[in-house]
């Protein structure tokens with residue numbers, strides 16, 4: 001079969017070996033590598049395509065990061081540097097500027113770098129490739145296609161790594177936590193957004209963040225959508241349909257697309273690996289183990305998106321699970337799917353394995369809803385309800401449900417939802 005990695009392929013030249021290779025040097029991957037070293041695993045390697053470790057937080061020029069891990073508050077770049085130093089001191093084999101372009105079923109990785117193409121192999125692989133915001137192409141935004149329509153990640157990278165602010169009067173789309181971080185990046189780098197809009201009828205972030213636009217004098221419209229983008233060369237103006245149906249035209253020189261994160265799963269799509277329905281990340285069990293038991297995953301690649309601290313703690317637990325797993329044969333026990341229906345968007349872990357580790361990496365199911373909904377969420381094992389909770393559930397908010405031990409031996413594991421008014 002021909003794959004996207006075909007142009008890079010060489011026939012088995014110089015395979016280099018490690019005990020564990022971590023793909024992605026963000027907080028999750030770094031925490032996994034540090035935990036593996038702390039547990040005495042000898043050859044731990046981190047591969048990252050960027051020139052430095054730290055992942056997405058390298059371009060978050062604000063605090064707070066690192067409070068739980070280091071007992072003090074860091075700005076993103078300083079937190080990233082501290083993590084990288086720790087990995088160096090722990091003896092992790094760090095390879096930056098290395099892009100993994102293919103995962104092999106036997107634990108081999110095809111890797112490209114300035115040194116050329118290489119095949120690396122490990123007894124276990126940890127995927128920690130993070131998440132990214134959805135670009136314009138998948139948001140179905142109408143209108144011209146001028147320069148100046150970018151995501152928060154791209155904006156923050158321009159600002160942090162190149163000192164470039166690509167616009168002065170952008171229109172901001174979205175109201176997740178990252179959207180307010182985008183607004184802050186604009187305001188602290190001499191750009192003043194003309195407006196902020198959210199397609200849902202309510203802001204997605206919790207207060208007090210949702211009050212921030214009004215505090216800084218940026219008009220904020222919920223239930224509003226872009227109906228046209230116009231510009232020759234670069235963005236010049238946009239039409240917004242407001243909640244009451246009126247069309248508002250704003251003069252702007254850019255469109256800032258924020259949030260709507262999706263796992264960075266390009267590697268899974270290019271390889272014979274299972275992607276989970278709902279999360280669009282890897283299909284993993286209670287230990288973070290994928291369908292192929294040589295592969296594990298942790299951090300935002302699982303279910304975009306969580307905070308840096310959450311990704312770090314999750315990476316550490318997956319690192320501990322991998323260290324335990326190295327002491328035994330890879331777990332090939334048949335996996336039991338965890339099923340759910342709308343309005344649930346995803347469940348992680350999405351499979352359970354009876355033969356897993358004594359201390360699983362995940363003690364809770366993590367769930368997300370697709371929309372704001374009132375009703376009763378329940379968990380059923382083999383047809384019997386074992387857990388339930390009634391309330392108002394919001395999209396993009398973390399919901400945790402403890403994984404009962406009995407779930408590993410159940411014939412069926414199902415989440416149900418009954419909507420109430």
Ligand SMILES: Cc1cc2nc3c(=O)[nH]c(=O)nc-3n(C[C@H](O)[C@H](O)[C@H](O)COP(=O)(O)OP(=O)(O)OC[C@H]3O[C@@H](n4cnc5c(N)ncnc54)[C@H](O)[C@@H]3O)c2cc1C
Pocket residue numbers: 023024025026027028029047048049050054055056057060098099100101128129130131132133152153154156178181264267298299300301305306307308309311312
């Ligand atoms: C724009 C933006 C703003 C954010 N702001 C905040 C914030 O203010 N506070 C907060 O707590 N969180 C924020 N986040 C969330 C952030 O993603 C997490 O905090 C944290 O960085 C997730 O860690 P991670 O290790 O799972 O993934 P990441 O930090 O995304 O790291 C993944 C790493 O994998 C590497 N990689 C991916 N594919 C490959 C490949 N094929 N080969 C080699 N390397 C690869 C990437 O280069 C990257 O370094 C933000 C995220 C984004 C995108």
